[in-house]
Amino acid sequence: MLDALFKPRSVAIIGASNNPLSIGHIVMQNLLDHDFKGPIYPINPKSKFIKSFRAYTSVSEIPDEVDLVNISIKNTLVPYVLEDCGKKGVKFAIVHTAGFKEVGEEGLQLERQIVEIAHKYGMRIYGPNSQGIQNSDPAISVYANFTFVPMSPGNISIVAQSGGVGETLKLHLYRIGKGIRMYSSFGNEADVSMNEIIDYYGQDEETKVIMVHIETMKDPAGFLEVASRVTKKKPILALKTGKTSEGTKAVASHTGSLIEQETIADVIFKKSGVLRFHSQEDMIDAAIAFSNQPVPKGDRVVIVTNTGGPAIIAVDECISAGLKLAELSPKTITTLKKLVFQEAIVSNPVDVVATAGPEQYGGTVEALFKDPNIDSLLLVFVTAPFVDCEGIARKLGELGRTSKKPIVCQVMTIEKWQEVIRLIREGNIPVYDFAETAARALSAMTKYGTFTQKKEPVYKTFKVEKKKAGDILARQKGKDKFLPQDVVFELLQCYGIPAVKTVKVKKEEQLGNAAEKVGYPLVLKVDSEKIVHKTEVGGVAVNLKAKKELVSSFKKMARKFAKYKPGYILQEYMSEGQEVIMGAKSNQGLEPTLMFGLGGVFVEILKDVQFRLAPLSEEDVLEMIRSIKGYPILAGARGEKAVDVDKLAEILIRLSQLASDFPEISEMDLNPVFALAKGKGAVVVDARLRIVR
Numbered sequence: 294m295l296d297a298l299f300k301p302r303s304v305a306i307i308g309a310s311n312n313p314l315s316i317g318h319i320v321m322q323n324l325l326d327h328d329f330k331g332p333i334y335p336i337n338p339k340s341k342f343i344k345s346f347r348a349y350t351s352v353s354e355i356p357d358e359v360d361l362v363n364i365s366i367k368n369t370l371v372p373y374v375l376e377d378c379g380k381k382g383v384k385f386a387i388v389h390t391a392g393f394k395e396v397g398e399e400g401l402q403l404e405r406q407i408v409e410i411a412h413k414y415g416m417r418i419y420g421p422n423s424q425g426i427q428n429s430d431p432a433i434s435v436y437a438n439f440t441f442v443p444m445s446p447g448n449i450s451i452v453a454q455s456g457g458v459g460e461t462l463k464l465h466l467y468r469i470g471k472g473i474r475m476y477s478s479f480g481n482e483a484d485v486s487m488n489e490i491i492d493y494y495g496q497d498e499e500t501k502v503i504m505v506h507i508e509t510m511k512d513p514a515g516f517l518e519v520a521s522r523v524t525k526k527k528p529i530l531a532l533k534t535g536k537t538s539e540g541t542k543a544v545a546s547h548t549g550s551l552i553e554q555e556t557i558a559d560v561i562f563k564k565s566g567v568l569r570f571h572s573q574e575d576m577i578d579a580a581i582a583f584s585n586q587p588v589p590k591g592d593r594v595v596i597v598t599n600t601g602g603p604a605i606i607a608v609d610e611c612i613s614a615g616l617k618l619a620e621l622s623p624k625t626i627t628t629l630k631k632l633v634f635q636e637a638i639v640s641n642p643v644d645v646v647a648t649a650g651p652e653q654y655g656g657t658v659e660a661l662f663k664d665p666n667i668d669s670l671l672l673v674f675v676t677a678p679f680v681d682c683e684g685i686a687r688k689l690g691e692l693g694r695t696s697k698k699p700i701v702c703q704v705m706t707i708e709k710w711q712e713v714i715r716l717i718r719e720g721n722i723p724v725y726d727f728a729e730t731a732a733r734a735l736s737a738m739t740k741y742g743t744f745t746q747k748k749e750p751v752y753k754t755f756k757v758e759k760k761k762a763g764d765i766l767a768r769q770k771g772k773d774k775f776l777p778q779d780v781v782f783e784l785l786q787c788y789g790i791p792a793v794k795t796v797k798v799k800k801e802e803q804l805g806n807a808a809e810k811v812g813y814p815l816v817l818k819v820d821s822e823k824i825v826h827k828t829e830v831g832g833v834a835v836n837l838k839a840k841k842e843l844v845s846s847f848k849k850m851a852r853k854f855a856k857y858k859p860g861y862i863l864q865e866y867m868s869e870g871q872e873v874i875m876g877a878k879s880n881q882g883l884e885p886t887l888m889f890g891l892g893g894v895f896v897e898i899l900k901d902v903q904f905r906l907a908p909l910s911e912e913d914v915l916e917m918i919r920s921i922k923g924y925p926i927l928a929g930a931r932g933e934k935a936v937d938v939d940k941l942a943e944i945l946i947r948l949s950q951l952a953s954d955f956p957e958i959s960e961m962d963l964n965p966v967f968a969l970a971k972g973k974g975a976v977v978v979d980a981r982l983r984i985v986r
């Protein structure tokens with residue numbers, strides 16, 4: 294419970310000072326400027342008064358209870374004052390002071406020490422090296438933060454790992470006259486965590502939308518749990534910057550090397566319904582829309598404009614963001630035709646033309662609200678000097694206030710018509726400078742709308758031979774290594790994942806018998822833990838039609854690979870099917886990441902892969918398969934037969950079950966899996982699996 298942090302009844306400032314350039318001074322000034330509703334107690338052993346407030350030499354002298362202290366004294370002194378705070382019964386200490394974990398081992402020790410002291414007294418540490426918190430709730434109005442953007446009430450709450458990013462977000466909202474609800478930039482996260490703050494915002498009735506900036510996720514599993522709960526109630530918008538540590542590890546499998554370009558954050562966001570943004574601007578534009586507007590019930594948008602070009606841009610951007618252009622109902626078309634001028638275009642986009650006045654533009658929007666075929670509206674409005682622009686804006690504002698469908702708006706104007714923007718914003722319609730921005734904000738809202746309407750996922754588990762698989766892995770334990778093909782195939786078989794007919798050979802004399810078992814045409818491959826990518830070194834010979842060809846290929850490989858003392862395998866040759874890749878990679882403290890995409894030897898070049906966090910529901914997996922760019926190939930493009938997508942989905946779920954059951958499988962890829970025609974299933978042709986113990 295973070296109430297005493299975000300809703301403190303009293304605040305003491307340790308390090309309060311009359312020097313206007315000190316943190317203590319600034320925090321105190323911020324509390325005063327924002328009319329904090331509780332008492333403020335400056336602590337300074339050297340001054341009697343700070344800003345005409347009586348100063349105390351220590352918190353123990355304060356006659357009343359203290360919920361929160363802000364500390365900005367020298368790092369090595371922090372432990373001492375915390376002892377005082379603990380004895381006094383202080384609940385939270387915001388430590389602004391830097392010089393802890395971020396400066397190395399000594400700082401880390403000091404950081405551990407302050408948390409230990411706090412916990413001894415049941416007190417919590419916020420920070421250290423933190424900016425602080427804010428809560429604009431008029432009943433509290435606490436600005437316990439040393440920054441400068443003025444605070445006013447709103448419904449957007451922000452938690453930013455970087456204070457600089459947090460400040461940028463606040464600043465933008467301030468400039469367009471929008472308030473915030475709560476704000477927090479938590480520093481080193483030694484005790485109070487980002488996840489707890491998100492959870493707290495989630496429970497705050499007045500917070501309608503949450504913006505999060507993350508550099509490193511300290512507790513990914515905790516984030517997943519909290520975010521999954523919160524996104525059911527309100528949207529979480531996230532900006533994740535910086536590379537994950539995964540990127541620096543050496544990886545040998547396809548899954549491993551492809552996954553480093555992705556981040557674990559992405560799969561966590563997808564699983565928990567967090568909306569990811571790649572720029573501060575995009576995130577804040579979407580937050581503004583969420584803050585003002587209801588979430589769309591579907592993806593059908595209508596665009597209304599009084600000028601041509603920008604509407605075309607809006608259409609392009611909406612479509613590329615995954616929205617659909619709504620088809621107007623016949624009733625709406627009849628209504629609009631009576632309403633608008635003759636030269637207007639009544640389709641989607643609706644072009645009311647520049648001469649449209651309040652009756653035409655406003656009336657059109659009103660009619661579109663009533664159309665059941667429409668889920669959201671994007672308005673493009675230029676202040677044409679020959680019409681009553683304020684009249685239009687007033688009408689739009691009125692409509693915006695009562696609308697059950699979300700509206701976003703691009704307004705093109707100059708200072709002279711600032712009233713237009715004000716009137717539209719007053720109607721809760723977000724105003725943007727560009728149609729693209731409006732479209733992207735609407736698309737984010739639509740995505741969230743789709744997410745909230747999704748059914749609870751059902752996770753199916755297949756009956757598998759888990760014990761046998763465990764025994765197989767146990768026999769391989771010891772070193773960190775890739776397992777031989779036949780062992781991997783045996784493991785896959787335990788989980789009902791079909792592999793192509795494969796026979797092991799060691800010597801040339803065994804070729805005849807083995808080939809008979811497999812049948813021609815066949816494939817010869819080298820099999821050694823030292824050779825990870827066989828094609829690259831000439832270790833794969835496909836479509837061998839007769840014994841003579843097989844023997845000559847074998848001789849060549851035997852000569853080439855003699856130094857590895859390898860084994861070989863013969864495999865049935867797959868003459869048709871599409872090559873896909875499936876993979877899994879373990880995550881510490883989390884379920885494994887699964888991968889699916891177009892397969893073959895060029896996967897790293899194509900990079901047409903999707904990642905999801907296990908477990909996978911049937912819906913998740915089908916969505917994952919359909920999300921790759923090459924999906925039309927699987928669905929049967931250009932006269933090719935569609936492949937057995939249902940079977941691919943099943944294999945992926947089985948694979949995810951295998952990876953979840955055995956976290957010692959550090960990375961695995963099945964590449965290629967030959968996806969056969971619908972109803973014919975799919976088979977694994979090559980598999981790589983590494984275990985770590």
Ligand code: ADP
Binds near residue numbers: 816818833864872
């Ligand atoms: P590696 O990935 O180690 O290079 P693979 O066993 O995946 O070796 O083989 C490389 C490529 O050879 C596959 O992507 C596929 O195009 C082809 N290939 C391999 N095995 C078969 C097979 N049994 N039937 C048909 N083609 C195969």
Ligand code: MG
Binds near residue numbers: 893964965979980
């Ligand atoms: Mg391969």
